[in-house]
Amino acid sequence: GAGVSQTPSNKVTEKGKYVELRCDPISGHTALYWYRQSLGQGPEFLIYFQGTGAADDSGLPNDRFFAVRPEGSVSTLKIQRTERGDSAVYLCASSPGLHTGELFFGEGSRLTVL
Amino acid sequence: AQRVTQPEKLLSVFKGAPVELKCNYSYSGSPELFWYVQYSRQRLQLLLRHISRESIKGFTADLNKGETSFHLKKPFAQEEDSAMYYCALSASGNTPLVFGKGTRLSVIA
Numbered sequence: 001g002a003g004v005s006q007t008p009s010n011k012v013t014e015k016g017k018y019v020e021l022r023c024d025p026i027s028g029h030t031a032l033y034w035y036r037q038s039l040g041q042g043p044e045f046l047i048y049f050q051g052t053g054a055a056d057d058s059g060l061p062n063d064r065f066f067a068v069r070p071e072g073s074v075s076t077l078k079i080q081r082t083e084r085g086d087s088a089v090y091l092c093a094s095s096p097g098l099h100t101g102e103l104f105f106g107e108g109s110r111l112t113v114l
Numbered sequence: 115a116q117r118v119t120q121p122e123k124l125l126s127v128f129k130g131a132p133v134e135l136k137c138n139y140s141y142s143g144s145p146e147l148f149w150y151v152q153y154s155r156q157r158l159q160l161l162l163r164h165i166s167r168e169s170i171k172g173f174t175a176d177l178n179k180g181e182t183s184f185h186l187k188k189p190f191a192q193e194e195d196s197a198m199y200y201c202a203l204s205a206s207g208n209t210p211l212v213f214g215k216g217t218r219l220s221v222i223a
Contacts, residue, residue, distance in 0.1 A: 003157070033210060042118075042200050042213035043158070056210065091158070101148050101204050101211060105158040 002026075004106035006092050012112045013082055021077040021109045025094030032075050033103060034067055035091040043091055049075060050098050082113045116141045118203050118214035126220045127191050135186040135217050137175075137201030146207045147177055147184040152198040161186075161199070171195070191221045 005024040013019055025032050031050055035043035045059040049069045057067070064082075069075040079086055089110050093103035117140040127133050139145060149161040162170045164177040164184060175186045184201060198218050202211040 035213075040123075040215065042120075042202075042215045043211075045210045045212065048210050059210075093158075099204055099207055099209060101146055101163055101202075101207070102160050103150075103158075103211065107157050 004092055004094050004104055006090075006106035006109050008109055009107065010110045010112075012114065014114050015082060015084060017082050017113075019079045019082055019111060021079075021090050021092075021111070023075045023077070023092030023094075023106060025073065025075070025092070026096075026104055027073075029094035029096050029104070030072070031095040031098045031100075032069060033093045033095070034075070034077050035093065036088045037091055037108070038088045046077075055098075079111075082111075084113045087111055087113045116145070116203050116205050116209070116212045118201050118212055120199075120201055120214035120217050122217045123215070124218045124220065126222060128222050129193055130190050133186075133188045133191045133195070133219065133221075135199050135201075135219065137184045137186065137214060139182050139184065139201075139203050141182075141203060141205055143206050145177075146204045147175070148202045148204070148211065149173070149175055149184075149186050150200040150202055150213070152200070154197070158200070191219075193221050193223055195219060196221045 033048040034046040047057040052072045064080045089108040093105045119138045147164040151161040200216045201214040
């Protein structure tokens with residue numbers, strides 16, 4: 001089957017605009033994670049879902065960031081009033097169980113805020 | 115708080131030479147440690163985990179709780195090992211992975 005799919009692969013936007021990034025996990029995977037990777041850094045945890053609910057959103061940097069997973073499958077990361085500092089690669093990963101450590105990553109969505 | 119430190123941003127070795135990618139962690143409990151790898155133009159993927167105590171692609175890693183380290187080793191580097199390597203930690207297997215900043219391994223022919 002297909003791996004984790006993320007769209008768009010690239011997004012260029014202007015400061016202040018609203019952005020949505022989508023993640024389609026591997027079918028049957030109950031856990032879904034969002035990470036952010038800035039240049040020269042490792043992936044930084046943002047939020048994870050177990051099923052439909054956000055089990056831990058402690059990594060979201062501020063209230064401009066929000067994520068949903070309404071049906072327990074596809075997830076959308078939403079960023080309001082984007083800032084230049086939001087520019088990064090946003091990685092989504094899914095896992096068959098919670099905190100197994102084996103994450104299946106997507107190719108990422110590269111966000112550039114001008 | 116958990117923290118993972120990879121002191122080398124770049125490591126260059128000749129083909130056939132031994133490789134050691136360093137990883138140190140900060141966590142007072144019983145961690146679970148992992149190595150992830152990202153080859154050029156590929157997605158990040160799991161290489162190995164300490165609880166499996168297995169060798170993957172010739173790589174091994176031993177958890178040293180006394181030194182709080184989980185170094186990745188391979189006796190003879192191959193050109194196809196060139197990639198970005200990330201060490202990651204889960205606190206007692208109950209939290210999302212915390213990643214280090216990564217080390218780029220370059221194997222020179």
